[in-house]
Amino acid sequence: MNSAPDPNDPFDSLSRELASFRPVAPSAALKQRIRSAVQTSTSRPLEAGVVDGSGLSRARTLAIWAGIAAAVVMSCSLFAVRMAVQPTRAEEPEIATSVSGEEAEVVAAEIEEETLWFDGELTGIVDTGEGPPMWKVRCETVRRTAWSDGQGATQIRFEPEERLLFIPVSYN
Amino acid sequence: VKANWEQLYDDHAAALVLYARQWLRSVSDAEDAVQDAFVRLLKSPRHFGDRPVPILYQAVKWAALDRLRRMDRLGKREEAFVDPEAAEGFFENVLEHEERRAQLEAALSTLPEAQREVLTLHIWGGLSFREIGTTLGISPNTAASRYRYALKSLSESLDKRELIA
Numbered sequence: 001m002n003s004a005p006d007p008n009d010p011f012d013s014l015s016r017e018l019a020s021f022r023p024v025a026p027s028a029a030l031k032q033r034i035r036s037a038v039q040t041s042t043s044r045p046l047e048a049g050v051v052d053g054s055g056l057s058r059a060r061t062l063a064i065w066a067g068i069a070a071a072v073v074m075s076c077s078l079f080a081v082r083m084a085v086q087p088t089r090a091e092e093p094e095i096a097t098s099v100s101g102e103e104a105e106v107v108a109a110e111i112e113e114e115t116l117w118f119d120g121e122l123t124g125i126v127d128t129g130e131g132p133p134m135w136k137v138r139c140e141t142v143r144r145t146a147w148s149d150g151q152g153a154t155q156i157r158f159e160p161e162e163r164l165l166f167i168p169v170s171y172n
Numbered sequence: 173v174k175a176n177w178e179q180l181y182d183d184h185a186a187a188l189v190l191y192a193r194q195w196l197r198s199v200s201d202a203e204d205a206v207q208d209a210f211v212r213l214l215k216s217p218r219h220f221g222d223r224p225v226p227i228l229y230q231a232v233k234w235a236a237l238d239r240l241r242r243m244d245r246l247g248k249r250e251e252a253f254v255d256p257e258a259a260e261g262f263f264e265n266v267l268e269h270e271e272r273r274a275q276l277e278a279a280l281s282t283l284p285e286a287q288r289e290v291l292t293l294h295i296w297g298g299l300s301f302r303e304i305g306t307t308l309g310i311s312p313n314t315a316a317s318r319y320r321y322a323l324k325s326l327s328e329s330l331d332k333r334e335l336i337a
Contacts (some may be wrong), residue, residue, distance in 0.1 A: 011323035014330075018295045021263040021273060023190035030203045031181055150309045 177214055180224060187296040190262055191229060192236040194289055199260050201239060210236035226307040229297060233289075233307075234291040287322035290315050 184208065189325050204223035211233035213224075282287060293307060294297045294315075304315040 011320070011327060014323055014327055015295060017272075017274065020325075021266075021269075021276060022200065023186040023296050025186045026189045026199070026206065030185065030207060031178070034177075034181070034207050034214075035206065037211045038214045044176075089229055131237050136224060 177210065181210065182295065184225065184228060187292070187298070188229065188232050190296055191289065191292050192232050193262065194285065194292065195233075195236040195240050202236065205235040205239050206232055208238070208273050223296075223303070224305070226299060226303045229293060229299065230307045237329065275330055276326075282329055283322055283325055287318050287325065290318040291322040291326075292320055 188206045188209070189199065189202045192205040193199070204333060209228060209298045212235070213228065214233055261273065262280065263273050265273065280291075283291065289308070290304055293304045294301070299307065301312040301315040301319070305309075305312040308315065310318075
């Protein structure tokens with residue numbers, strides 16, 4: 001970037017001129033936002049769970065989830081697959097999510113189908129349904145296997161004990 | 173790396189935002205992409221390895237494309253298009269060079285994506301062609317070629333604009 005001028009390079013002056021223009025600096029708040037996001041993001045083990053796009057009540061969703069999870073665990077015990085995810089379209093944000101464990105909670109989620117293959121990680125938006133903050137949930141994993149159920153929904157399998165990262169983001 | 177992320181930020185934030193704006197028109201969207209990238213990498217510092225800068229640019233690209241796809245899904249893709257006529261400028265405004273800055277930004281916008289990102293990474297990111305190769309998954313020679321093509325295209329485009337002016 002700062003090499004000596006090359007008299008044989010017809011574009012040397014252009015590259016130097018370009019370098020003389022400084023990119024617009026980010027807002028002063030960005031650094032603090034990153035700092036806050038890193039400090040407040042949490043990580044928790046994911047034992048099993050279901051994302052259900054039906055918009056059912058929490059209790060009913062949990063009951064369905066328990067049944068589905070049990071079926072998945074039993075039928076796939078060889079590979080110990082213990083989680084199934086069924087995201088719906090982004091236009092339908094009322095997706096109930098349950099996460100087992102001592103901090104189990106039910107939240108709404110929106111999972112972007114397009115991101116499933118991106119960099120081998122699942123990225124979605126999780127909204128507690130009670131206003132900000134919204135959360136981005138990331139599963140730091142290798143490439144996932146995903147398939148369609150033929151009705152517009154997508155299923156994704158997770159290995160047991162994977163960790164989901166819940167990262168607050170400032171979507172307003 | 174986790175301990176030194178603020179230094180990395182200070183050194184590269186502006187270039188990272190510029191890089192993200194290759195895909196995202198607004199500064200705020202680009203900043204969100206940069207935030208996503210930093211947070212992701214700081215939560216998984218093993219991804220940084222011993223050469224964090226190429227990984228950082230790579231993560232910003234992923235985050236920007238991720239955001240673009242989300243906008244596309246929500247029917248808001250047009251909001252993310254890079255349009256220098258309508259969007260905020262790419263570079264800091266220096267009064268005596270304002271006209272030239274506008275010409276450069278317009279010319280940059282006409283470059284093919286593959287050339288523009290190599291140019292951005294090399295000129296403003298300060299990455300070597302080897303590092304650019306790591307970032308983009310191409311060979312250093314390919315990176316160097318794209319850089320030369322970018323400068324050639326840019327030079328021709330600027331010449332035309334000067335003639336018109």
